[in-house]
Amino acid sequence: MDDPAPPRVLVIEDAEAIRVAVESALADAGFSVRSRPDGAELEGELVRTRPDLVVLDVLLPGRDGFELLRVIRRTSAAGVVMLTARDGVEDRLRGLGEGADDYVVKPFVLAELVARVTAVLRRTGRTRPAVEVGDLVIDVEGGRARYGDADVELTSTEWKVLLYFAQHRDRVVSKTQVLTAVWGYGDSAPNLVEVNVSTLRRKLEAHGPRVLHTVRGQGYVLRGEP
Structure with missing residues (x-):
């Protein structure tokens, strides 16, 4: 079975340790990964990399995750998995209501995040074969x-x-x-x-x-x- 080009994932997370760990886990799982510590250049990044999915932190310097989510939804069909330390139902409902595909609460297990990313890509028809x-x-x-x-x-x-x-x-x-x-x-x-x-x-x-x-x-x- 020939593998197509791997799905492209953009990670936006300001905490370096989390960003590096998530990027490494996704790369190990076979995804093509780019990462940024904030959303300052999100519009340009969406055009350059055309990600299939964005892993998006909520609490970011500058524009927060909810504002960036609105940018993504205006300009891209990429799936979005949001990361947050907030475990309140209202925050999760807000993210999902504004167009996020899934919501993962910190701290999380990397294998679970990879599985969530894979599930969202499956729903959008962009996963790799078995x-x-x-x-x-x-x-x-x-x-x-x-x-x-x-x-x-x-x-x-x-x-x-x-x-x-x-x-x-x-x-x-x-x-x-x-x-x-x-x-x-x-x-x-x-x-x-x-x-x-x-x-x-x-x-x-x-x-x-x-x-x-x-x-x-x-x-x-x-x-x-x-």
Whole structure:
């Protein structure tokens, strides 16, 4: 299956640590990502990059996220996922009412944000095809996995773990990286990863050869060859 050009995502977030983490997570998931610390040049950025989706913080220096959302809706068909530290229902309803496609409250888990971005792109018809690893097909859009002729029944956590490996196909990822992406912390409870990987591997191997490999001293890698 040939991959089309990856969806373009523009991240507007003034907190550098969050901006860098979001940009990295989206890039690792296969998106083409640009980022800015504010909306000072939003109009020009929309013309230059023609993003498929904008990840937009609400509390920004200068024009806030709601004002920038109105600019986007006047000039672009891009999807919009808003980020905010405000968890009040009124703020969320305001953002959605003014045209945002989804609303993520800080603090958030990066894997969840990637899933939300993917879901919005799916609704706008701009997602990439499923990830294929040998006979294993991971349907990112549909939220399911199929190995050969059989559907693989997974819990929600097992799916998140598999999705993270799919987003990093052919790359070794550590237990800490998986913990941070799926559970939101990486300094404790590595056995969570071990238990879920063991169960996930057993379910996959019930339908075909091993594709989720352990790399001693480093972590795990999802690939079709040993």
